[in-house]
Amino acid sequence: MKKSIASFLIGTALAVTTAGAAFAQDKTVKIGALSDQSGLYADLGGPGSTLAAQMAVEDSGLAAKGWKIDIISGDHQNKPDIGTAIARQWFDVDKVDVIVDVPNSGVALAVNNVVKEKNGVYINSGAATSDLTNAQCSPNTVHWTYDTYMLAHTTGQALVKAGGDTWFFLTADYAFGAALERDTTAVVVANGGKVVGGVKHPLNTPDFSSFLLQAQASKAKIIGLANAGGDTTNSIKQAAEFGIVKGGQKLAALLLFLTDVKAIGLETAQGLNFTETFYWDMDDKTRAFSKRFADKMKNHAPPTMVQAGVYAGLRHYFKALDALGGNPHDGVKVVEKMKLMPTEDDLFGKGAIQPNGRTIHNAYLFEVKKPSESKGPWDFYKLVGTVSGDQAFTPLSESKCALLKK
Amino acid sequence: MQALYAQLLVGLINGSFYALLSLGLAVIFGMLNIINFAHGALYMMGAFVAYFLLNLGGINYWWALLLAPVIVGIFGMILERTMLQWLTGLDHLYGLLLTFGIALIVQGVFQNYFGSSGLPYAIPDQLKGGMNLGFMFLPVYRGWVVIFSLVVCIATWFLIEKTRLGAYLRAATENPTLVRAFGINVPRMITLTYGLGVGLAALAGVLSAPINQVRPLMGADLIIVVFAVVVIGGMGSIMGSIITGFALGVIEGLTKYFYPEASNTVVFVLMVLVLLVKPTGLTGRAA
Numbered sequence: 001m002k003k004s005i006a007s008f009l010i011g012t013a014l015a016v017t018t019a020g021a022a023f024a025q026d027k028t029v030k031i032g033a034l035s036d037q038s039g040l041y042a043d044l045g046g047p048g049s050t051l052a053a054q055m056a057v058e059d060s061g062l063a064a065k066g067w068k069i070d071i072i073s074g075d076h077q078n079k080p081d082i083g084t085a086i087a088r089q090w091f092d093v094d095k096v097d098v099i100v101d102v103p104n105s106g107v108a109l110a111v112n113n114v115v116k117e118k119n120g121v122y123i124n125s126g127a128a129t130s131d132l133t134n135a136q137c138s139p140n141t142v143h144w145t146y147d148t149y150m151l152a153h154t155t156g157q158a159l160v161k162a163g164g165d166t167w168f169f170l171t172a173d174y175a176f177g178a179a180l181e182r183d184t185t186a187v188v189v190a191n192g193g194k195v196v197g198g199v200k201h202p203l204n205t206p207d208f209s210s211f212l213l214q215a216q217a218s219k220a221k222i223i224g225l226a227n228a229g230g231d232t233t234n235s236i237k238q239a240a241e242f243g244i245v246k247g248g249q250k251l252a253a254l255l256l257f258l259t260d261v262k263a264i265g266l267e268t269a270q271g272l273n274f275t276e277t278f279y280w281d282m283d284d285k286t287r288a289f290s291k292r293f294a295d296k297m298k299n300h301a302p303p304t305m306v307q308a309g310v311y312a313g314l315r316h317y318f319k320a321l322d323a324l325g326g327n328p329h330d331g332v333k334v335v336e337k338m339k340l341m342p343t344e345d346d347l348f349g350k351g352a353i354q355p356n357g358r359t360i361h362n363a364y365l366f367e368v369k370k371p372s373e374s375k376g377p378w379d380f381y382k383l384v385g386t387v388s389g390d391q392a393f394t395p396l397s398e399s400k401c402a403l404l405k406k
Numbered sequence: 407m408q409a410l411y412a413q414l415l416v417g418l419i420n421g422s423f424y425a426l427l428s429l430g431l432a433v434i435f436g437m438l439n440i441i442n443f444a445h446g447a448l449y450m451m452g453a454f455v456a457y458f459l460l461n462l463g464g465i466n467y468w469w470a471l472l473l474a475p476v477i478v479g480i481f482g483m484i485l486e487r488t489m490l491q492w493l494t495g496l497d498h499l500y501g502l503l504l505t506f507g508i509a510l511i512v513q514g515v516f517q518n519y520f521g522s523s524g525l526p527y528a529i530p531d532q533l534k535g536g537m538n539l540g541f542m543f544l545p546v547y548r549g550w551v552v553i554f555s556l557v558v559c560i561a562t563w564f565l566i567e568k569t570r571l572g573a574y575l576r577a578a579t580e581n582p583t584l585v586r587a588f589g590i591n592v593p594r595m596i597t598l599t600y601g602l603g604v605g606l607a608a609l610a611g612v613l614s615a616p617i618n619q620v621r622p623l624m625g626a627d628l629i630i631v632v633f634a635v636v637v638i639g640g641m642g643s644i645m646g647s648i649i650t651g652f653a654l655g656v657i658e659g660l661t662k663y664f665y666p667e668a669s670n671t672v673v674f675v676l677m678v679l680v681l682l683v684k685p686t687g688l689t690g691r692a693a
Contacts, residue, residue: 039623042522173667201662202670206618206627209416210662210669213542217409230523233619241529241545241617243536263619265526299521 026326027067031057031314032096034086034111035126037075040204040230041103043259045126047073048307049101051296055289056314062322072096076107078203083107084114091118097329098123098317100310105129105176115140119331123317125309128228128255129179130394133358137401140331141357142338145309146277148176150392151254152183154275154363158385159222159252160191167252168220169198170211170235172227180226180254196220205231208238216244224252232256233263240268257304261380266371269380277363278305278347279381285346294378302378312345313359351389356401360389412542413663414656419548421655422555423610427628428635428647429559430606433566436642437579437599440490440501445632446625447509448604451478452611453620454516457527467530467616474612475605482604486597509626516622524619551613558609559648562602566644575599634677640687650688 033053035045050073057069072094076083083102090096091114099115102108103126115122116138123142124132130149132141167188171177177200185195197218199211212235215223223244225235232253239251253260256274280290280302289311290302303311320337321327328334335357343351343359351361365385374380396404427449434442455477456470465473485508493500529547536545566572575595578585582592611625618624635654639646654673661672668675680688 038517038522040522042517044523046522199666201666204627205670206624207420209419209548210413210659211666213409213412213416214663216543217412230619230621233523237526237619238617241536241547243543243545247543259521259523263523263526265528267528268526298519301521 026329027062027065029067029069029098029321029327030094030096031069031071032087032090032094032099033071033073033101033310034076034083034090034099035073035101036078036103037073039078041078041126041228043263043301044229044257044304045101045103045306045310048293048297048301048303049126049310051293052303052307052311053100053314055293055296056311056318060315060318060322062318065322067321076102076104076111078104078107080107080110084110087111087114088118091115091120097121097327097331098314098334100124100314101126101306103127103306104174105131105179106174108132109136109175112136112138112141115331121317121331121334123310123313125313126306128176130183131175131179133354133356133399133401134394135400137356137399137403139357139403140335142313142335142353142359143357144313144359145305146255146275146363147358147393148180148183149394150277150363151180151275152187154365154387154392155252155254155273156184156187156224157191158273158365159250160188160193164222164250164252165191165193166220167193167195167222167224168215168218169195169224169226170208170215171198171200172203172231173200174203176228177226181224184224184226184254198224201227201231203231206234208235209242211235212239212242212244216242216247216249220249222250222252224254226254228255229257229260230263233260236264236272237268257306258378258380259301259304261368262301262378266369266374266380269368270370272368273365273384274368275363275365275387276305276381277361278303278308279364279366279383281379281381282364282383289346308347312343312347315345316341316343316353354393354396354399356394356396356399356403358393358399360393362389363387363392408541409663410660413659415539415542415544416548417656417659418652419552419655420658421652422552423614423628423651424632424635424655425559425648425651426555426606426610426613427632428639428651429562429644430603430610431632431636432639432642432644432647433562433606434600434603435636436566436644437575437603438490438596439498439579440493440505440600441498442603443502443506443629444485444509444512445505445603445607446627446629447512448478448482448607448625449611449614449628450516450622450625451481451512452608453527453615453618453624454520454611455608456612456615457525457620460527467612470612471609475608478608478611479601479605483597483601485604486600490600491593491596509629513622513626520622522621522623524621524624527615527620529616547616551617554613555610558606562606563644563648631673634673636687638673638677638680638687640689643687643689646687646689 033050074086098121105127108127125145130147132143339353348361366381455474459465533547639650662669
């Protein structure tokens with residue numbers, strides 16, 4: 001009996017060592033870039049995010065160390081059911097290790113559950129909802145670039161403090177709009193302001209005139225745009241047409257991307273205040289990366305903050321894998337390693353991943369330049385202020401994430 | 407109450423686009439028996455041609471109103487000559503599938519080169535600004551859109567229903583062999599008619615460019631609604647399309663006021679109701 005126990009123990013020990021050796025030798029990674037490839041968020045994520053992922057692979061230097069890294073991309077079409085179906089197929093059939101990007105909060109939250117169930121890694125850069133690292137946080141998820149809490153506490157707060165104490169919301173009618181309106185309302189109220197009304201519009205609305213008339217009639221000082229992409233550009237353009245800003249009301253573009261400003265044109269967009277965590281023209285490092293990126297893009301566009309986040313998030317993921325010495329194909333384990341290591345890259349600077357999965361780094365308040373101030377086809381932003389990561393993102397004391405209750 | 411007037415007016419403005427687009431569809435269906443699913447893509451091309459004319463050739467909005475429909479109309483006629491004409495006499499389904507495929511290809515090509523967020527096109531200087539109507543601030547450009555579309559719609563109706571050319575055209579669709587016996591070149595007439603319908607779509611595209619972004623998917627977003635308008639109005643009925651286009655714009659505007667979440671679906675609810683009561687549409691005749 002004693003002999004058999006001893007041989008069992010030796011056998012187990014051997015098995016563990018060999019398993020460890022096998023994992024140490026496994027240097028394959030498969031990345032799934034899941035995005036809106038053709039709809040209203042395709043320019044801010046889409047093919048540009050896949051390119052950013054490819055550049056992250058090239059720049060990681062892991063190929064020289066014997067790693068084999070593949071990327072596949074998919075189009076979730078802004079539909080949660082399509083997004084989860086692709087994610088499942090990727091994990092079950094294609095053996096994907098990490099899913100990146102995923103703009104559209106509705107899709108992002110749905111995919112969050114799949115990644116957790118399959119124990120993959122989820123580096124979300126495209127979605128805004130703060131629920132990803134709050135009520136619906138997951139040990140497999142890192143939320144990189146921005147979120148609704150940050151947008152509300154930077155742009156929202158700055159506008160209330162500048163005297164914009166009455167608000168009317170134009171809100172995209174899905175998870176993202178609801179989260180952004182909720183987070184901004186909290187900031188407005190906390191700073192002594194008031195929300196006098198709002199209207200929820202369907203996603204991808206071409207005509208905002210009816211909604212803008214309601215906003216105009218509300219006489220609110222600030223019209224908060226809790227929408228994104230094509231919806232935001234249409235709202236801003238049509239608000240100018242209806243003389244809303246000239247009439248004394250101010251537009252708060254709570255979420256605005258580089259590609260949106262390009263689409264609106266500086267003539268109409270000038271003077272808008274908003275927040276981003278990355279802009280191509282910040283310093284030599286961001287300019288160098290952006291130039292390399294733009295050279296490879298079909299329309300020669302520099303990266304948006306979402307695409308930059310895909311790059312930076314993956315670079316950090318590769319550092320964690322490198323430190324682990326191989327790919328354990330265990331999402332929780334890799335994400336834990338990512339959280340232990342401070343983040344630092346050329347695009348977002350120094351930062352950290354909080355235990356709830358939220359990456360914190362600086363956020364910047366920008367103003368859109370006047371056409372006369374712009375020196376080139378993508379020279380759009382003036383830096384107005386910098387907010388440090390701990391000020392911009394949800395403090396852990398306020399987080400409802402279950403991972404913090406250990 | 408003031409807000410309600412404002413919504414009615416805004417609805418009328420959107421209705422102008424529905425009317426113009428469904429008019430082109432009705433002309434093509436009525437005369438050629440083709441369900442032109444490429445209509446949205448051609449509308450988008452109209453906006454893009456206006457953009458190119460301005461940015462590459464320095465040709466302003468007013469010339470674009472004339473040139474873009476002609477250029478896209480010629481493109482349409484080439485389509486008709488090279489592809490659609492082979493479907494004469496076949497089931498509607500073939501035309502629908504072919505034009506749907508054309509739409510996907512055209513949109514795909516534009517999206518590949520210009521992305522999805524669109525390009526800006528400024529309102530022409532002469533139509534900038536707005537006027538205070540008491541109950542709302544009406545941008546001059548939007549007022550112009552309503553008046554211009556109404557004029558174009560009535561002119562097209564007049565051309566088809568009241569002129570000799572229109573009479574030939576209607577006769578040619580009823581009995582092409584007989585009309586040909588009178589020495590009239592029926593295939594050329596059909597090509598020109600398709601060009602006219604396509605030109606109307608492109609014209610709507612130019613009108614829309616300063617209001618919406620010039621986007622590859624601008625037609626795809628609209629085409630389903632426009633089809634609903636045509637179905638409600640009665641397939642192929644010119645006047646039916648015009649009236650239904652404006653009416654649905656107004657109904658949609660009111661929905662945006664009373665229950666905004668339903669504004670994207672109200673048109674289809676109406677379509678179902680109308681088809682239940684009158685399967686040929688409001689002004690359509692049974693085939």
